[in-house]
Amino acid sequence: MTLEELLREVPKLEDYLRYMPEELKTRYTIRKYPPGTIIHQKDEVLTYFGIVCEGYHRVINEFENGNIFMIERNDPIDFVGEVTILAGKEKTSVTIETLTECTVLYFSRKDFEWWISMDIHFLRLVSQKVAYKLYRSSYNRGRRLFYPPQHLLMVYLTQYIEEQKPAGEPKIVSRTRQEIYEETGISIKTLNRTIQKMKTDGSIGICKGKISLSREQYERMKEFLSNSPA
Numbered sequence: 001m002t003l004e005e006l007l008r009e010v011p012k013l014e015d016y017l018r019y020m021p022e023e024l025k026t027r028y029t030i031r032k033y034p035p036g037t038i039i040h041q042k043d044e045v046l047t048y049f050g051i052v053c054e055g056y057h058r059v060i061n062e063f064e065n066g067n068i069f070m071i072e073r074n075d076p077i078d079f080v081g082e083v084t085i086l087a088g089k090e091k092t093s094v095t096i097e098t099l100t101e102c103t104v105l106y107f108s109r110k111d112f113e114w115w116i117s118m119d120i121h122f123l124r125l126v127s128q129k130v131a132y133k134l135y136r137s138s139y140n141r142g143r144r145l146f147y148p149p150q151h152l153l154m155v156y157l158t159q160y161i162e163e164q165k166p167a168g169e170p171k172i173v174s175r176t177r178q179e180i181y182e183e184t185g186i187s188i189k190t191l192n193r194t195i196q197k198m199k200t201d202g203s204i205g206i207c208k209g210k211i212s213l214s215r216e217q218y219e220r221m222k223e224f225l226s227n228s229p230a
Helices: 002-010 009-015 020-028 082-086 107-120 121-138 149-163 177-184 188-200 214-227
Strands: 029-033 038-040 049-054 056-063 068-074 078-080 094-097 102-110 203-205 210-212
Touching: 002 009, 002 049, 002 102, 009 056, 009 121, 020 203, 049 107, 068 121, 068 177, 078 121, 082 107, 082 121, 102 107, 107 121, 149 177, 149 188, 149 210, 149 214, 177 188, 210 214
Parallel strands: none
Antiparallel strands: 029 102, 038 094, 049 078, 049 102, 056 068, 056 094, 203 210
């Protein structure tokens, strides 16, 4: 795929590349990743910068004891490596894993650093995205501490349904209990108890061990969340 083809496929990318130096229009790489691919590993030396043009991904922190903590889930357009570069650090601090098929436009770290020194418009867009994620993190920081497990699981399930195509349609949630634990912070024991309770009261269904949501269940869940205090 060429840059021109990518711009036709993702028109909103044009705003980010509007003032990109001409030299960089021949110094890029475009890659497509299937779901479940690690595209950015914690503690690796960072030599590139990426623009996630299509697809959802999650940012996770991996620990030596094997535990995984999901920091955030991001949708396009987003970036890979911008925090490490702007912080002036050599190695990455997080791992990025694709949740859906993702298309990423890559430049070398050196080219990105030169680009933002030349293009204040692009630097502002990158900085706004970083600031937005910090704002969102600060705003939602207490959720895992103060909301009950059922509320956290409902938020997770509605986000999952909205990321699928077509959005909002009935779906079987393909995530394992371990993956849901990593992304919500709900212990597996509490998660199993919460899922059973929600199944009993009709909030969700179970199909071959996986959580399922009908359109009606999804809409009731969205209504409940919209009426919940922030």
